[in-house]
C-alpha cells in the first residue's frame with residue numbers, strides 16, 4: 001500500500017510516528033513550523049517510562065542508543081520543606097531503568113536521525129474530504145494534498161479543528177521556568193542541593209521544582225495557583241488561600257507590597273517585589289522584574305531554595321492549559337491526532353511518553369494496512385485505544401496537579417509516597 005501520509009509537527013509524537021513508519025519502509029512527509037531543529041531552546045529533560053516512551057523507542061529500533069544517552073541517576077528525587085528540611089531523599093538503584101531522564105534535544109536528535117523534515121512549514125488549516133484527499137494549507141499560501149494527515153502539532157494544534165471543536169482551557173496553575181548553567185562550577189552548593197535528579201519544595205498553593213539536565217544545566221520551575229492574568233492584576237493573591245502558611249512569618253500584604261511599612265504605611269525595605277508593580281502590569285520579558293515577583297511570592301522559604309530563582313537567567317512564562325479530560329471526536333476519514341494535540345494534560349511526566357507510544361502504534365497500524373478502507377479502519381481502531389489510555393492518564397494527572405499545587409502541601413508529599421514508596 002502506498003498511501004500519501006503527512007504528519008504535522010516534529011515533536012516527540014510526530015518524529016516517533018515518522019521514524020517507525022520509515023522503519024517499516026513506508027514514506028512519510030513531516031512538516032514543522034520551526035525553521036530548523038535548534039531554532040528554539042528544547043526545554044527540560046524528560047523521563048521515559050519503561051512501559052510507554054521506552055516501548056516506543058524499542059519499536060523505532062532506538063532503545064539501545066537511548067540507554068547510552070539517558071541518565072538513570074536522574075530519577076533521584078529530593079523533597080524539602082519550605083524551611084529547607086529534607087523530607088524525602090530517594091535515589092534509584094544503579095540498575096533501575098524504569099524512568100531514566102534524557103534531554104529533549106538529545107531525544108529529538110535521536111528520533112530525527114535520517115528523517116527528512118520539511119522545516120519552516122507552518123500549517124494554518126487542514127480540510128478533509130476534498131476530491132483529491134485531505135488538503136493542507138500552509139501559512140505561506142502553499143497547499144498540498146495527502147491521503148492521511150496526522151496532527152502531532154501540540155497544544156494549540158491547527159489540525160485539531162478538522163476533527164474537534166475542543167480548545168485547551170487554563171488549569172489555574174501557572175509555571176515560570178528558568179535555568180542555571182554550569183552549576184557544578186558556578187553554583188556548587190546548588191548543584192549539591194539539587195543532586196543528580198530533581199528537587200521539589202511544596203508550599204501553600206505553590207511549589208518550586210529544580211531538575212538537573214545534562215552538561216551541568218539545571219531547569220527550575222516555579223509553580224503557583226493564580227489567575228491567568230496574574231501579571232496584570234497583582235492583587236489576585238487576596239482571592240486565594242495564600243495567607244495560610246505565610247501568616248506564620250509576617251503579614252502577606254506588607255511583604256507583597258514593599259511600599260507598605262510594618263504599620264501598613266510607607267516603605268518597608270524598598271525591594272522590588274510583586275507589590276512594587278501593583279497598579280501596573282509586570283513585564284514578563286523583564287527578567288529582573290519577574291525574578292523579583294517570584295522572590296516575593298516565595299518569600300520566607302529557605303535561602304538556598306530561593307537562590308535557585310536568584311541565579312536563574314531568562315524566565316519563561318507557561319500558564320498550564322489542558323484539553324477536556326477524555327476528549328474524543330467523531331472519526332473523520334483521512335485526519336487524526338496524536339499527543340498533546342489529542343489530549344493535552346498537566347505536565348506530570350507522561351505527555352511525551354504517551355505521544356511517543358501513540359506515534360509508534362499508529363505507524364505500525366498504518367504500515368500493516370493493505371488499502372484505503374483498511375487504513376481508515378486501522379486509524380479508527382487506533383483512536384479508540386488512544387482515547388481509553390490517554391483518558392485514564394488525563395484523570396490521574398489532573399488529580400495529581402490538584403495535589404501538587406494545593407492549599408495543603410502534605411497532599412503533595414503523600415502523592416510522592418504513593419508513587420515512589422521507599
Ligand SMILES: Cc1cc2nc3c(=O)[nH]c(=O)nc-3n(C[C@H](O)[C@H](O)[C@H](O)COP(=O)(O)OP(=O)(O)OC[C@H]3O[C@@H](n4cnc5c(N)ncnc54)[C@H](O)[C@@H]3O)c2cc1C
Pocket residue numbers: 008009010011012013014031032033034044045046047121122123124152153154155156157158221318338339340341347348349350351352353354355
Ligand atoms: C514543563 C514541562 C515539563 C514536562 N515534562 C515531561 C516529562 O518529564 N515527561 C513527559 O512525558 N512529558 C513531559 N511534559 C509534556 C510533554 O512536553 C508533552 O506532552 C510533549 O512534548 C507532547 O509531544 P507532542 O509531540 O504531542 O507535541 P509538542 O512537543 O508540542 O510538538 C509539537 C510540534 O509541532 C510543531 N507545530 C506546532 N504548530 C504547528 C503548525 N501549525 N505547523 C507546523 N508545525 C507545528 C511545534 O513546533 C512542535 O515541534 C512536560 C511539559 C512541560 C510543559
